[in-house]
Amino acid sequence: MGACVCRMNPDNETMSVSSASISRPASAGIALGAARKNCPLCHETIRWRSDVPLTEGQLRSKRDEFWDTAPAFDGRKEIWDALRAATSAAEGLDFQMAQAILDGANVSVPNGYLTECYDELGTQYKVPIYCLSYPINIVKEENGRDSPAEYSEPVDGGTEIFLKLRISSNMNDVKLPVYSKDTVGQCKKKLQAAEGVDACCQRWFYSGKLLGDKVPIDECSIHQGYVVQVIVNTEHYNHDNSTSTAHTLSS
Numbered sequence: 001m002g003a004c005v006c007r008m009n010p011d012n013e014t015m016s017v018s019s020a021s022i023s024r025p026a027s028a029g030i031a032l033g034a035a036r037k038n039c040p041l042c043h044e045t046i047r048w049r050s051d052v053p054l055t056e057g058q059l060r061s062k063r064d065e066f067w068d069t070a071p072a073f074d075g076r077k078e079i080w081d082a083l084r085a086a087t088s089a090a091e092g093l094d095f096q097m098a099q100a101i102l103d104g105a106n107v108s109v110p111n112g113y114l115t116e117c118y119d120e121l122g123t124q125y126k127v128p129i130y131c132l133s134y135p136i137n138i139v140k141e142e143n144g145r146d147s148p149a150e151y152s153e154p155v156d157g158g159t160e161i162f163l164k165l166r167i168s169s170n171m172n173d174v175k176l177p178v179y180s181k182d183t184v185g186q187c188k189k190k191l192q193a194a195e196g197v198d199a200c201c202q203r204w205f206y207s208g209k210l211l212g213d214k215v216p217i218d219e220c221s222i223h224q225g226y227v228v229q230v231i232v233n234t235e236h237y238n239h240d241n242s243t244s245t246a247h248t249l250s251s
Contacts, residue, residue: 038108043095050135056200079119092231169232185213203231
């Protein structure tokens with residue numbers, strides 16, 4: 001029988017995981033040793049509730065603050081970079097890619113979740129739960145923006161260029177016309193208008209690096225014709241749709 005386990009993380013946020021729903025592929029990850037020091041990454045999205053409801057913008061800012069400051073306190077920067085890439089892949093439900101990133105960096109995951117990890121030297125790395133998935137009580141901003149300043153159109157748009165984007169949800173390649181001074185966040189809005197992919201569900205990667213929303217395109221060093229990977233967080237998208245549908249039915 002499956003058991004339900006509740007844990008309290010360092011930010012006083014609760015999470016619940018059902019052991020009956022955990023998928024552990026036998027061949028994934030580093031082989032389990034006699035001491036069970038490592039487990040394959042669980043193929044599920046952790047569902048949790050924030051004690052203080054957050055907007056999408058506040059959650060992204062909180063994540064950026066953690067990833068920007070974590071390497072300064074403990075651990076190796078390359079391991080933190082690998083963990084950041086793995087969490088983004090897992091959040092986009094690409095667990096195979098997340099596992100490959102962990103294996104390539106020799107990172108072990110004793111309990112199957114990225115909340116507690118170790119490098120090959122035994123150094124512990126703790127990733128807060130808010131970096132792994134959206135809370136179930138996320139506050140959807142009515143205007144769909146983090147702030148007017150962040151996504152406002154630039155005075156000088158720069159030159160028009162075409163980005164080649166590969167969308168993970170359907171593996172289609174899209175050529176998106178943007179301006180060199182556009183921020184990544186503005187380009188996400190343009191992709192949303194063109195393809196219907198909610199901007200808040202998009203994570204953009206180029207050359208293995210996560211592109212932040214506030215970074216201008218001309219500072220991303222994207223070579224012409226090269227592909228930008230757009231990881232779509234379908235779990236969050238489906239959660240929003242189901243919530244909207246339930247609200248419509250109740251009305």
